[in-house]
Amino acid sequence: MSTGCVLVAAGSGTRLAAGSPKAFVVLDGRPLLVHAAERVLRSGVCQHLVLVVPDGRQDESTALVSGLAGAEGVVLRAVAGGADRRSSVAAGLAALPADVDVVLVHDAARCLTPPEQVAEVERAVRTGAAAVVPGVPVSDTVRAVDVEGVPRGGPIDRTSLRLVQTPQGFRREVIERAHALASEHGLPAALAATDDASLAELLGAPVTVVPGREEAFKVTRPLDLALATAVLAQERAAGATS
Numbered sequence: 482m483s484t485g486c487v488l489v490a491a492g493s494g495t496r497l498a499a500g501s502p503k504a505f506v507v508l509d510g511r512p513l514l515v516h517a518a519e520r521v522l523r524s525g526v527c528q529h530l531v532l533v534v535p536d537g538r539q540d541e542s543t544a545l546v547s548g549l550a551g552a553e554g555v556v557l558r559a560v561a562g563g564a565d566r567r568s569s570v571a572a573g574l575a576a577l578p579a580d581v582d583v584v585l586v587h588d589a590a591r592c593l594t595p596p597e598q599v600a601e602v603e604r605a606v607r608t609g610a611a612a613v614v615p616g617v618p619v620s621d622t623v624r625a626v627d628v629e630g631v632p633r634g635g636p637i638d639r640t641s642l643r644l645v646q647t648p649q650g651f652r653r654e655v656i657e658r659a660h661a662l663a664s665e666h667g668l669p670a671a672l673a674a675t676d677d678a679s680l681a682e683l684l685g686a687p688v689t690v691v692p693g694r695e696e697a698f699k700v701t702r703p704l705d706l707a708l709a710t711a712v713l714a715q716e717r718a719a720g721a722t723s
């Protein structure tokens with residue numbers, strides 16, 4: 482029995498407008514994919530790591546990640562992603578060997594996710610949960626509006642809301658059945674493309690929410706890169722003083 486991580490990194494990064502696929506945008510001298518993989522490897526909980534990358538970049542990606550600390554003893558593969566996130570996750574799942582019983586699905590765009598978060602999600606699945614997501618509280622006031630921007634209903638009670646992050650962890654049969662169901666029945670693209678736990682929930686699998694961390698934010702827009710640069714500088718300063 483072992484744990485496999487599917488690291489999805491095949492997105493185009495249109496909203497980042499950095500001129501290359503998002504996972505290959507360079508942050509502090511290294512692609513986002515490398516930052517993300519390094520933190521997954523440092524968690525020490527994965528025996529298998531599948532990089533899901535734009536077609537044609539498999540060898541380059543394997544070479545970038547194979548030399549990282551923590552990669553020794555981890556079986557590394559790289560496969561081509563699909564047209565949307567769900568098909569990229571499916572390609573990664575298909576590359577996992579038979580002995581993997583716990584699967585983590587992680588966005589490379591959440592490139593500064595602390596290793597502790599990866600380990601906590603894995604532990605929650607190992608100790609019995611079927612599907613696990615990290616979530617952080619919402620700090621803004623949230624309102625629903627119609628297509629014209631007119632508020633519908635009052636402000637939503639934010640204390641009951643969580644922003645859902647990755648890695649999301651699953652018993653293997655749960656994530657595989659969820660993806661099979663999604664491809665058979667063609668679930669709404671918006672749901673299927675962004676969140677694997679919601680797919681699992683459609684099967685009736687209970688989803689457990691564990692505390693997430695602000696550093697696991699997703700790099701989506703140019704401002705997020707500035708934030709990521711600041712977080713890395715802060716980490717370095719903390720490392721220098723500890």
Ligand code: C5P
Nearest residue numbers: 489490491492564565566569588589590
């Ligand atoms: O586009 P978004 O930021 O929501 O993508 C989340 C993650 O899914 C990213 O790490 C991205 O590389 C990945 N993705 C993928 N294949 C796609 C679309 C997104 O691997 N076709």
